[in-house]
Amino acid sequence: MITFENVSKSYKGLNVLKNINVTIAKEEIVAIIGPSGCGKSTFLKCINGLVPVNKGKIFVDQIDVTAKDVDLNKIRSEVGIVFQQFNLFPHLTVMENVTLAPIKVRKMKENESKIQALHLLEKVGLLDKIDKYPEQLSGGQAQRVAIARSLAMQPKIMLFDEPTSALDPQMTQEVLDTIKTLAKEGMTMVVVTHEMNFARELANRVIFLSRGQIIEEGSSDKIFDNPQSNITREFLKSAFKKELV
Amino acid sequence: MHWTDIAENYDFLMKGLFITLKLAMVSVSGSLIIGIILGVLRYSKLFLLSWFAVAYIESVRSIPLILFIVFIHFGALPYLTGEPSSFFVSACVAFIIFTSAYIAEIIRSGLNSVEKGHIDAAKSLGLNRMQRLTYIILPLAVSRMTPALVSQFISLIKDTSLASTIGLIELTRSGEIIYERTYHETEILIFIAFVYFVICFGLSKLSALWETKPYMCTEHREPVGANQ
Amino acid sequence: MYNFDTSVILESIPFLIEGMKITLFISVISSICAFLIGLIIVFFRTMGSKPLKFIAVSYVEIIRNTPLLIQLYFIYKSLPAIGLMLPPIGCGILALSVYTGAFISEVLRAGINSVASEQYQASISLGLSKFQTFRLVIFPQAIRIIIPPLGSQFINAIKNSSLVSFISVTDLFYRVYKGAVDDFRFFEFFITGALIYMVLTGTVALLTNIFENQFKIQGRTAKA
Ligand SMILES: Nc1ncnc2c1ncn2[C@@H]1O[C@H](COP(=O)(O)OP(=O)(O)O)[C@@H](O)[C@H]1O
Numbered sequence: 001m002i003t004f005e006n007v008s009k010s011y012k013g014l015n016v017l018k019n020i021n022v023t024i025a026k027e028e029i030v031a032i033i034g035p036s037g038c039g040k041s042t043f044l045k046c047i048n049g050l051v052p053v054n055k056g057k058i059f060v061d062q063i064d065v066t067a068k069d070v071d072l073n074k075i076r077s078e079v080g081i082v083f084q085q086f087n088l089f090p091h092l093t094v095m096e097n098v099t100l101a102p103i104k105v106r107k108m109k110e111n112e113s114k115i116q117a118l119h120l121l122e123k124v125g126l127l128d129k130i131d132k133y134p135e136q137l138s139g140g141q142a143q144r145v146a147i148a149r150s151l152a153m154q155p156k157i158m159l160f161d162e163p164t165s166a167l168d169p170q171m172t173q174e175v176l177d178t179i180k181t182l183a184k185e186g187m188t189m190v191v192v193t194h195e196m197n198f199a200r201e202l203a204n205r206v207i208f209l210s211r212g213q214i215i216e217e218g219s220s221d222k223i224f225d226n227p228q229s230n231i232t233r234e235f236l237k238s239a240f241k242k243e244l245v
Numbered sequence: 246m247h248w249t250d251i252a253e254n255y256d257f258l259m260k261g262l263f264i265t266l267k268l269a270m271v272s273v274s275g276s277l278i279i280g281i282i283l284g285v286l287r288y289s290k291l292f293l294l295s296w297f298a299v300a301y302i303e304s305v306r307s308i309p310l311i312l313f314i315v316f317i318h319f320g321a322l323p324y325l326t327g328e329p330s331s332f333f334v335s336a337c338v339a340f341i342i343f344t345s346a347y348i349a350e351i352i353r354s355g356l357n358s359v360e361k362g363h364i365d366a367a368k369s370l371g372l373n374r375m376q377r378l379t380y381i382i383l384p385l386a387v388s389r390m391t392p393a394l395v396s397q398f399i400s401l402i403k404d405t406s407l408a409s410t411i412g413l414i415e416l417t418r419s420g421e422i423i424y425e426r427t428y429h430e431t432e433i434l435i436f437i438a439f440v441y442f443v444i445c446f447g448l449s450k451l452s453a454l455w456e457t458k459p460y461m462c463t464e465h466r467e468p469v470g471a472n473q
Numbered sequence: 474m475y476n477f478d479t480s481v482i483l484e485s486i487p488f489l490i491e492g493m494k495i496t497l498f499i500s501v502i503s504s505i506c507a508f509l510i511g512l513i514i515v516f517f518r519t520m521g522s523k524p525l526k527f528i529a530v531s532y533v534e535i536i537r538n539t540p541l542l543i544q545l546y547f548i549y550k551s552l553p554a555i556g557l558m559l560p561p562i563g564c565g566i567l568a569l570s571v572y573t574g575a576f577i578s579e580v581l582r583a584g585i586n587s588v589a590s591e592q593y594q595a596s597i598s599l600g601l602s603k604f605q606t607f608r609l610v611i612f613p614q615a616i617r618i619i620i621p622p623l624g625s626q627f628i629n630a631i632k633n634s635s636l637v638s639f640i641s642v643t644d645l646f647y648r649v650y651k652g653a654v655d656d657f658r659f660f661e662f663f664i665t666g667a668l669i670y671m672v673l674t675g676t677v678a679l680l681t682n683i684f685e686n687q688f689k690i691q692g693r694t695a696k697a
């Protein structure tokens with residue numbers, strides 16, 4: 001479903017991704033972990049072409065998103081992404097946030113898209129908020145609307161970039177539960193997260209990224225119980241310590 | 246005190262006010278069009294065009310308005326057309342050149358105020374460039390620019406008083422004509438100031454209402470007093 | 474093609490420089506006075522009693538919402554009627570100070586408001602007086618936000634000072650206009666005049682930048 005072939009990315013001489021090779025299969029759930037600044041967000045944003053790469057190729061559903069003539073808008077409409085800062089459109093109501101792209105990009109009928117939005121908002125538990133503006137929502141509610149907004153495009157892949165790190169523990173749980181529901185439905189997902197227990201419980205596979213390189217990858221049991229690299233061990237030790245306090 | 250001067254010359258003063266308002270309306274329309282073009286050019290970062298916009302905006306903003314008015318009326322327009330220019334046209338051209346530079350800056354900072362995260366989100370949903378501009382960037386930018394645009398319009402209304410100096414009989418000049426005859430300057434000046442005040446203060450209160458919309462993002466407001 | 478005659482300008486340079494000095498003199502004095510007026514007004518508005526607040530707000534609104542030219546004429550024509558005789562240049566400085574002061578008070582107020590009210594509460598809770606809070610806590614934080622718009626107010630003062638030529642002060646604009654009419658050389662004089670104004674305002678813009686950086690270095694690092 002997603003393939004990275006020798007992908008490198010740098011910002012003005014700063015190498016953020018170094019020769020990444022990875023394949024993510026359909027219906028797989030992959031967690032990306034690693035210290036902050038190691039390139040996790042960049043990795044995700046390369047997948048839907050928000051960040052152009054310097055070298056290598058990325059295939060999404062057999063289409064090369066790094067090709068010059070690729071229709072990025074088409075790829076993007078099939079790949080949902082949820083950001084750390086929600087990024088809901090502040091001038092649109094919850095309903096309008098969720099229906100905008102289906103109407104304008106998918107050319108869905110307004111009624112149809114509203115019905116779909118109602119289903120999705122029910123799924124994330126926010127039916128009572130349809131006429132509210134983003135600023136009137138709590139962080140957890142805003143993030144769930146953002147998830148509904150992405151799902152409204154009926155994506156084949158969902159990307160999550162630290163979806164809970166701007167939230168307090170209770171809201172974090174609401175959002176994690178929503179993501180778990182999706183996982184059960186067989187969505188292909190790539191999740192960048194600091195929630196180690198969540199990663200462990202949810203992911204089929206865990207990728208540990210450090211300084212732009214994949215240090216280690218494997219099943220969650222393997223990475224968490226039996227990490228091979230010292231860097232991974234150090235990282236996990238401090239990450240779990242943080243989660244305990 | 247000689248307040249009867251005002252009653253006696255009321256029609257004359259109102260005629261002046263009408264010219265003031267007409268001048269302000271024509272000038273603001275013109276400067277909006279040119280200002281939007283320049284602002285978008287500067288925002289666009291298309292090398293040559295953006296460079297031109299920067300040069301225009303920065304030089305116009307560092308020169309007094311009165312210099313434009315007088316130069317255009319006595320120098321540029323007569324030279325270009327070969328005949329004396331009408332007061333009204335000269336004033337309009339000067340105000341449009343001057344105000345469009347300020348409007349361009351307002352437009353640019355409004356466009357820049359749209360957070361990268363919102364643009365990324367719009368891209369990620371598959372909205373194309375035009376759709377992003379139409380449904381996300383412009384609505385956000387416009388609602389944030391409105392207060393600054395209104396205060397620019399208020400500045401323009403006050404600035405139209407400068408057209409009196411080349412002889413256009415707008416509100417200020419009508420007053421002058423009256424007190425040059427009667428020598429009762431104080432009353433006339435207070436009355437004229439009052440008329441300007443009602444219009445400008447009213448507009449600023451109207452725009453304050455706009456700022457209370459729920460989704461307005463207050464952080465990106467134009468700094469106070471970009472222009473007067 | 475217009476036949477641009479540089480010799481006219483070269484001959485008039487001393488004449489224009491004299492005007493530039495007057496323009497500078499008026500702008501500098503007015504800017505200083507305007508800053509003091511702004512401080513007083515903002516002090517009235519934030520700490521003053523109800524009547525003082527009302528006076529301050531009325532002052533700011535009346536001045537900001539009427540043209541400078543009218544204010545200038547008013548001071549020039551109406552003050553003598555109540556026995557206050559000022560030379561034209563004095564009228565110019567007074568009008569420009571009063572006008573710019575109202576705008577500067579708004580700049581200062583916006584800067585102060587930008588400092589979170591928790592800072593104010595924390596400082597009061599530590600037992601600092603209102604005035605100490607203002608001087609020691611609010612002002613040092615607000616200054617960085619204030620400097621750029623303050624700079625543009627000083628630039629405006631330079632540009633606005635050109636209006637004093639309508640009350641017979643022979644400033645830079647007056648001389649540019651006079652030179653242009655006398656020699657019938659509009660392009661030459663106006664381009665030169667524009668350039669001189671650009672140098673003056675550009676200098677202030679440069680100084681503003683330097684000051685802004687100064688406060689950045691001394692203060693905390695800029696926001697992450
Ligand atoms: N637009 C950008 N311009 C320059 N540097 C950037 C940009 N975006 C990210 N970086 C840098 O790239 C590195 C990786 O960033 P990121 O992918 O956001 O890391 P992570 O999500 O793992 O915290 C960081 O050092 C960051 O400072």
Ligand SMILES: [Mg+2]
Binds near residue numbers: 042
């Ligand atoms: Mg990140």
